[in-house]
Amino acid sequence: MWEPLHALLTSRPNSVKAHTVWVIGTALQNNPAAQDAYLKLEPLPTLTSFLSPSSVMYALSGLLKHNAPALVQLNSDGWSRLCQALQDPNIAVCRKTAFLLNSLLTPNETTLSSSSLSSDNLHTPDSQQNQGPIHPNSHAAHLFQPGHALTSVLTLEAMTKHKILGTLIDGLTNPLPYGKDGDKEEVDPDFEEKGVALLRTYAIVCNGTLDQDQKDHLWEWIGKEKMKDSGGLAERWSMSGGKLDELVQRVKS
Template sequence: MESLLRWGIENSVPASGDASELHQVAAEVAAGKRKDLLDPALYEAIMGKSDAVLMKEAMAAATDKGNDVEQRIVALENFEMLVEQIDNANNLEFLNFWAPLIELLIDPEDEIRQHACWVCGTAVQNNAQAQNAFMKLNPLPTLLALISTVPAPSDLHLPAHVSKSSQATRSRAMYALSGTLKHNAYAIGRMDDHEGWGWQVLKGGLSDPSMTIRRKTAFLLSTLLLLVAAPTSEFTLTFRPAPTTSNPTPRSSSTAVTLAPTQANEFPTDSSKATPSVPSPSYTSILKSFEAHGIPSVVLDSLRQADFPRAGADGDEPPANEDPDYKEKAGRVLISLLEKNGLTEELKAEFGTYWLDVKKEQGGVEKAFEVGKEEAVEIEKLLSLQRS
C-alpha cells in the first residue's frame, strides 16, 4: 500500500503545475513520517474493501446465530455473488470457508440451508479446483440427505431436520449436487458409498412429490450420461488444473477429472499435476450403476405407466408424461442410454413401443424429445424400427 501511495503522489501534479509540495509529502512517506496516510481505513475508503475482506465479513455474519435469519440470509446472498468470480471460489479453501459452509448445510433454519446450498453450487460450477476442495470435506452425504425425502443412513449421524427440508431447499441442494458431480470422476465414484445410496436418491428423485425435483433429477442423469463414451467413439477426458494466476478465467466445462484405474476411489490430492489421459472407471461405471439401481426402468416407467406415482403433496398433479419439460428430459436419458448400450433388450423393446406411441402425438418425437429428423432416423435404427 505504501508503494502505491508513493507512486500516486509522485505522479500527481497540481493544477498550478508546482509539484514541490507533493514531492515533499512523498519524501515524508518514504521516511516513514506520514503514518496517517498509511491507515488501512483510508485505503479502504479510497479503493474499497477487497473481495477477501468482504467474504470474511459475509461469512462472519452468516455463521453468527446471534443475528436474525434475515441478516444471515442477506450475508449468504452477498457471499454467493462474490463466489460467482472463479478466483473467489478458489479462495474458499485458502480462507478455510468450506468447513463453515458445510456446517450451514445442516443449520436448523431451512432458509439458511437453502442459501448455503446456493453458495456451494455456484462455487463448484464448472470449477475443478473448487470441486476438489469441496470434496475433501465429504459433502455428498449431506447434499443427498437434503434432497431425499427419506432419512439418511443412521451411520451418517445427520440431524433429522435435514431430510425435512422445503422444496426450495431441496432444489438448491440438487443444484449443488449437480455442480459437484459434473466432470468430476472422484465425486461420481463416491455416489457408490453406503451401498450406492447416492444413486438410490437420484432414482427416488424420479418419483419425488415435487415435479421440479423430478425435472432436475432427469436433467442430471442425462448430463452424467454425456460423460460416458458411445461404443463407436473414442472418449478421453483429461484433468486440467484450474489456473493459479490472479487473472479471472472463464468457467468452462473442459475442466474435467480423469483418474487412473487404480485411483477410482482415491482423492486427487495434488491438483497441480495432470494425471494420465485414460478413460476413468468412475465414468465408465456410470452405466453399471444405473443398471444396478434400476434407474433406466424407472425413467421409462415414469413416462409409460399410468399408475406411476404422481407429483404433488397428495399425488394430485397430472402424470409426468404430460409435463413437456420432464418428458423431454426423461426422453433424453433414454436416448443416451440407447446410444451407449445402456438398455437391456427388454427395455429397448419397451422404449421402442413408447417411441411409436409418441410418434402419433401432435409434433411427434421431434417435438416431445427435441430431436431433429436425422437424429430421429438414427434412433429408430438403434431401436430396430421401420420409420414411416
C-alpha cells in the same frame, strides 16, 4: 471456508439450508479446484440425504459434473437416492435429476483406454498423477489427471446396477402424479424431454443394454406418442428426425 459452509447444511431454519446449498452450488460450478476441496469433507451423504427441494440438486450437480472422483464416493445409497429423485413429487427435482444424469452419462471428448477409466485408476483429491501446480479456480486438475472429468463409464454402470434405467423408463411410459398434493396427472413436457434425452444418451451414445421387456414398453409408448403427435414428436423432444429414428430403431431391434 468449506467446513463452516457445510456445517450450515445441518442447521435450522430451512431458509439457511436453502441459501447455503445455493452458495455451495455456485462456488462448485465448473471449478475443479473447489470440487476437490469440498470433496475432502465427504459431503455426499449429507447432500443426497435431502434432494428435495430442488436447490440441493444445484449443489450436487456442481460437485458431481466432470468429477469422476466424486462419483467414486457416491455409494449405493447415493445412487439409489438419485434414482428415487426421478419419481419425486416435486417435478422440478425430477427434471434436474434427469438433466444431471444425462450430463454425467455423456462421454467426455477426451478418449482414454478402457483400463484407465476404471474406478481403481481414478485419483482422489489427495493423490497426484503428475507433478505440477494446481491453482485454485482453474482446470489444472483436469490437465494433470486426465481421468478426473470422465464420469460416463461410472454412470453407465450405475444406470443398471442401481435400477436408474428401469425407473426412468417407468417415469416416461407410466408417469406418476406429482405436485404438492399429488393431483397433477398430465405429462410434464420438460421432464419428458430431459428423460428422452437421457434415454437416448444411454441407448445410442453409450450403446447401453436394454432388455426385451424394456424395449417392448418403450416401443409401445413411442407408438402411442406418435399417434398423438405424428408430425412433431422429434420437435417435442428437441431432437432431429434422424436422431429420433435412431432411437426408434434401437428400441425396435
